[in-house]
Amino acid sequence: MNIDKSARYRTSHEFARKDGAEFVAGISDHAQESLGDIVFVELPEVGKTIKQGETFGVVESVKAASDLYMPMSGRITAVNGDLAGDPALVNKDCYAKGWMIRFAPANPPEWDGLLDAAAYEKEAGKE
């Protein structure tokens, strides 16, 4: 299992990573592997404000469709437009080219409540 050490995670397998004053989020390597070949990613409109734990989109693979949950509350400042044409980027490179959303945090201390890389690795290993 490939884990981005600089990111933090939800138990539902989304990651968030600081990028300047904003955050970048997507799904973990463990999540993309469990889902299998991803065929569609639905992302929110830029400008939308979404609370922590609410859905920001949907990821669909040949096996299943799964909701994507906001790792922290925030306002969407950008989405990865490349995923519309090439959803396989999430399979190939989930932490970099397969990123999903960028957001401005509404409540930065929520970061501290997320799982760090070691804790997430332990959590994902249980499955």
Next chain:
Amino acid sequence: MNLKPEPLVFEVSAPGRIAVSLPKGDTPSYPLPPGLVRTELKLPELDELTVVRHFTRLSQKNFSIDTDFYPLGSCTMKYNPKANEVAAGLPGFRNTHPLVGEEFSQGALELVHRLQSMLAEIGGFKAVSLQPAAGAHGELAGVFMIRAYHLSRGDAKRTKILIPDSAHGTNPASCTMAGLEALTLPSNAEGGVDMEALKAGLDAAAGEVAGIMITNPNTLGLFERNIEEIARLVHEAGGLVYGDGANMNALTGVFKPGESGIDVMHFNLHKTFSTPHGGGGPGSGMVGAGDRLAAFLPGPVAVEKGERYALEMPAKSIGRMKAFYGNFGVLVRAYTYIRMLGPNGLRRVAENAVLNANYLKVRIEKVFPLKYSRRCMHEFVAMGDIAPGIHTLDIAKRLIDYGIHPPTIYFPLIVPEALMVEPTETESLATLDEFVRVMTLIAQEAKTRPELLHAAPTTTPIGRLDEVAAARSPVLCYRA
């Protein structure tokens, strides 16, 4: 199976060929405005015999319960007795029309009324409506009824419905379609609803809980032992309990869901009551309700008035879910099935469905392990990733080579590499033993000759499809 590749009708089309000669029109022609007239229309041109052969050959490629074993979990692909078809084909039923009026539909209305009563008895409901046309349609009706109940009491804040993470995907979809919000409940280590999470969920959404949607037995094929306690807690929180009856085949004649605290529930007549489905439909997702919700049932329903039968809307009905009176032909088949079996026969259906599933479970789990391995009801969920590089999809595809329809795969989502088997009561011991033999053989192949599984199926007119390409760039129209 007919293995010859069959061309599309467009590919065998020849200019000028026709199958029917239309009579000369006896009404004056009316010229359409010029912009609306097409001069070229890509329709195939074929003679009658070519059309008959084309569709007959296609039908010979079908896989069906009438040809082979079909253990598709959560779908109850049981045998549909041919007597059902005889009854549905009786001229009085077949040739009637919903607009002929009550006076000339007394026989049809009597059947509908009797079927409502029998299903109310089987489910432990106060009243039943046969309106919905399929399972998810019945769910939607039930969620509308729950919403209407709260609104009728002036309580507009109840917009949240709790749903276990093992539920059919149609449950959250029905909530969303009804304008309500679905909240997911985790399962416990035994595969049932996590009671502490339920209590926490009810507390967190206090005053906003419209209800819970619960499937019993659940999609793991496990009986929800805490059903009465779950219903009590949800009722205490002011919510109502929806029962997803997709798995009723495990319970007929043994357990009445309406007596376990469920307020409204759908049954799939096309699963439990042996009417054709899986492309052969149409279905029927009747809804039954207890005291709180009976008045809200969709309508019209059949009622007895003296010696006559009539159609009526329940007092606070959510209205119609469908034009006319449900899928009537399906109702005739279900009625026939129930009358042929009687109460004792229906009980034996459930007993044998559960016995067959447990027989398979005990033998199959030696080669395909289970995540939740307690005694099952009518189905069980194994896992297919038994060797390096082997996935459940490969097991499913290899089964096709052995003439068996693949089980449901990758559902429920809480079991990784899920393989969900439901044999139903209508299969013989010989068929079950053959299935075990084949599954054991495939398990060996997975370890010794994995390439056979990766290439499967190889005995069908079309082999392994590229599902990823089909999903990512589907071609949905014929390209000439």
